[in-house]
Amino acid sequence: MAWNLSADKPIYSQLVEIIQIQITSGKYKAGDRLPSVRELAAEASVNPNTMQKALAELERNALIITQRTSGRIVTEDTELIRQTQANLADEYIKNFFRAMKELGYSAEDILLLVQKTVNEESVSSH
Amino acid sequence: MLKKLFKYEWKAFWKVPTAINVFLGIMTFIGIISLASPFWELDIRGIEIMLGLAVFFYILAIAAGSIGVTIAITARFYKNIYTDEGYLTNTLPVTARQIILSKLFVGVIWSFITGAAVSISVFSLIYTASLSYSDVNIFYEFWQDFPEFLRFFREEAKISFFLFAFLGLIYLILSTALSILKLYTAIALGQLFSRHKVAGAVMWYIGEYVVFEIITSFLRGIPSYSNGLFSFFFSYGISYYNSNSYSVLLSMLIAIGFCLAVCAGLYFLTEHMLKNRLNLD
Amino acid sequence: MEALAVMQGLTKVYGNTLAVNNLNLTIPRGKIIGLLGPNGSGKTTLIKMINGLLTPTAGSILINGMAPGPETKARIAYLPERTYLQSGMKVCDLVDYFEDFYADFDKNRAFSMLGALNIQPAAQLKTLSKGTKEKVQLILVMSRHADLFILDEPIAGVDPAARDYILNTIITNYDENASILLSTHLISDIENILDEVIFIRNGQVITHMPVDRIREEYGQSVDAYFRRVFAC
Numbered sequence: 290m291a292w293n294l295s296a297d298k299p300i301y302s303q304l305v306e307i308i309q310i311q312i313t314s315g316k317y318k319a320g321d322r323l324p325s326v327r328e329l330a331a332e333a334s335v336n337p338n339t340m341q342k343a344l345a346e347l348e349r350n351a352l353i354i355t356q357r358t359s360g361r362i363v364t365e366d367t368e369l370i371r372q373t374q375a376n377l378a379d380e381y382i383k384n385f386f387r388a389m390k391e392l393g394y395s396a397e398d399i400l401l402l403v404q405k406t407v408n409e410e411s412v413s414s415h
Numbered sequence: 416m417l418k419k420l421f422k423y424e425w426k427a428f429w430k431v432p433t434a435i436n437v438f439l440g441i442m443t444f445i446g447i448i449s450l451a452s453p454f455w456e457l458d459i460r461g462i463e464i465m466l467g468l469a470v471f472f473y474i475l476a477i478a479a480g481s482i483g484v485t486i487a488i489t490a491r492f493y494k495n496i497y498t499d500e501g502y503l504t505n506t507l508p509v510t511a512r513q514i515i516l517s518k519l520f521v522g523v524i525w526s527f528i529t530g531a532a533v534s535i536s537v538f539s540l541i542y543t544a545s546l547s548y549s550d551v552n553i554f555y556e557f558w559q560d561f562p563e564f565l566r567f568f569r570e571e572a573k574i575s576f577f578l579f580a581f582l583g584l585i586y587l588i589l590s591t592a593l594s595i596l597k598l599y600t601a602i603a604l605g606q607l608f609s610r611h612k613v614a615g616a617v618m619w620y621i622g623e624y625v626v627f628e629i630i631t632s633f634l635r636g637i638p639s640y641s642n643g644l645f646s647f648f649f650s651y652g653i654s655y656y657n658s659n660s661y662s663v664l665l666s667m668l669i670a671i672g673f674c675l676a677v678c679a680g681l682y683f684l685t686e687h688m689l690k691n692r693l694n695l696d
Numbered sequence: 697m698e699a700l701a702v703m704q705g706l707t708k709v710y711g712n713t714l715a716v717n718n719l720n721l722t723i724p725r726g727k728i729i730g731l732l733g734p735n736g737s738g739k740t741t742l743i744k745m746i747n748g749l750l751t752p753t754a755g756s757i758l759i760n761g762m763a764p765g766p767e768t769k770a771r772i773a774y775l776p777e778r779t780y781l782q783s784g785m786k787v788c789d790l791v792d793y794f795e796d797f798y799a800d801f802d803k804n805r806a807f808s809m810l811g812a813l814n815i816q817p818a819a820q821l822k823t824l825s826k827g828t829k830e831k832v833q834l835i836l837v838m839s840r841h842a843d844l845f846i847l848d849e850p851i852a853g854v855d856p857a858a859r860d861y862i863l864n865t866i867i868t869n870y871d872e873n874a875s876i877l878l879s880t881h882l883i884s885d886i887e888n889i890l891d892e893v894i895f896i897r898n899g900q901v902i903t904h905m906p907v908d909r910i911r912e913e914y915g916q917s918v919d920a921y922f923r924r925v926f927a928c
């Protein structure tokens with residue numbers, strides 16, 4: 290399956306985000322070897338040059354390390370992975386709050402709604 | 416690359432002319448069987464008409480076969496270069512020269528095979544007819560008189576019969592190539608029209624025909640009577656033999672040289688069109 | 697490294713129509729490039745001139761520094777928008793044909809792709825459907841190790857599964873120094889695999905830029921941007 294990409298944002302920045310999620314969610318664990326650019330590009334159905342650009346960006350952030358012998362691996366710095374996870378979470382929450390405020394809810398209302406959803410989920414999962 | 420093109424050209428083309436030649440062979444076989452049993456001695460009413468019809472249809476079949484091969488050669492050139500197939504033919508890493516020559520070689524070979532088949536067919540029918548009708552074995556007689564014929568030919572024509580036959584063969588090959596190149600050139604020039612390119616090719620062919628007739632008539636000095644280069648060649652031989660001012664040998668060499676020059680001219684025109692003026696629809 | 701192909705002042709006139717009008721274009725190496733434009737904009741005319749099937753009225757085309765000829769044809773793998781197969785052949789005859797003429801042809805790759813799309817090598821071409829014939833042509837073209845692949849409407853006639861396979865093949869097969877020029881009007885299908893797009897209208901290049909720059913600058917997909925630029 291091709292990765293789910295939205296139409297109005299640059300492709301490479303979306304690829305960066307998807308790979309970050311794959312790492313923080315544990316699809317690729319700390320120290321794991323990543324597939325080649327070509328394999329990843331084929332999996333995502335994107336241009337290999339764009340995938341290359343996304344991986345280069347992740348390397349700049351040190352989340353991915355290129356080793357001369359074994360290709361690209363995920364960093365073993367678990368603190369960095371947690372930090373990435375926290376950054377993503379931060380960004381999602383901010384986006385969520387922005388959207389809810391556009392709908393007309395106050396911060397307190399949003400918190401109550403979130404609490405309600407959490408309660409419902411814990412009931413349905415039992 | 417020329418060898419590979421030739422190989423695929425042969426593979427793609429052999430079926431139609433082979434079918435035509437097999438058809439000619441079957442016609443000849445039927446003719447021989449009928450002639451070997453002299454049915455005209457039977458007392459059937461209207462036998463003359465039937466015989467006449469049989470000869471008529473035989474001639475028609477031979478003519479249709481020869482024309483069929485020529486049409487197949489022309490159609491192959493057009494289809495493989497100037498229609499959808501041309502998208503592959505013209506993007507192969509080969510030169511225009513290699514494309515034209517590979518097709519020309521195959522075309523000449525098949526024209527020649529068909530010409531030979533027609534000649535053998537006619538000869539074997541005449542041979543069978545003469546054998547069963549008059550008990551004269553013309554082949555045997557000819558063979559008996561062959562040394563005498565050779566001596567006579569040499570004395571009268573001042574040229575060895577074998578040299579004559581050899582030059583005649585070269586002339587025949589060249590004139591076959593010429594007739595095919597006339598068609599190729601007409602098709603290539605037809606591409607100059609932006610629409611109705613096939614009709615354009617027909618117009619060019621008619622134009623070529625007229626020009627050739629005028630030139631050959633002019634060369635022979637007999638404007639009213641002309642049958643193309645072949646008669647040009649023979650009339651030179653005969654008229655100059657009679658007047659004794661030219662030898663048969665010289666007139667043959669002139670005819671070959673002329674034919675070669677025209678072939679070269681038509682070839683370069685076709686090559687130029689394919690190399691520098693190609694415009695596929 | 698020099699550019700793969702350079703066109704300067706390229707012009708093609710048909711009768712009274714100006715199909716390509718003083719067009720300047722440089723095709724870099726190692727890129728997948730979309731050639732996009734409405735019908736009649738001059739895409740196919742341009743492609744045919746690069747392949748030497750049409751003679752330009754004016755201007756020049758250089759591929760690897762050479763004008764179109766046998767040397768450039770040996771380095772360009774071209775998929776036209778029509779079927780050029782001779783009906784008397786079998787699929788495997790065609791594989792041999794390509795093997796014989798193109799030094800960069802990879803027979804094993806061709807057979808493995810035929811297998812993946814369930815096309816029998818012994819099948820007679822005339823028994824195949826139009827879509828299957830298109831796939832055979834595409835397989836033959838993509839089995840070459842050419843410098844420049846020119847694909848004219850490669851996905852218009854095939855089913856979605858085959859389309860995905862074709863796009864996947866393009867992504868995995870092409871090597872870093874080769875470029876692919878892909879002409880299509882189905883932009884959204886291929887947008888993610890493109891590096892750059894060339895918009896062409898009335899025989900002239902009106903935009904030539906990277907896909908991600910269009911998305912960054914205009915906040916739109918190439919498809920949406922295309923619709924805006926060519927809005928009637």
